[in-house]
Amino acid sequence: MYKIKTRRSAIKRYKKTVNNNFLRKRAYKSHLLEKKSSSRKRRLSGKKSVSNTEKSIVKKFFNN
Structure with missing residues (x-):
């Protein structure tokens, strides 16, 4: 199985908080x-x- 990479555009646009919000x-x-x-x-x-509604989509971009 290959490693799933984090989308770099998501890293630049969103910041993950302690409570798993963005x-x-x-x-x-x-x-x-x-x-x-x-x-x-x-x-x-x-x-x-x-x-x-968008939180689940953004969460897929982070993968960690």
Whole structure:
């Protein structure tokens, strides 16, 4: 049986927490920031946990 490798793109995008949850960055904070309000940009800069429906998919990417 061959070794199942971890997807490197998942390592770069998600962070595994102690409770086996995953944190991700929020979208819409890479460009066109002049028209977005400061409070919106501040909210988008925070981390968010992955939803329960996507958690099983992300867990398969880590394999450890």
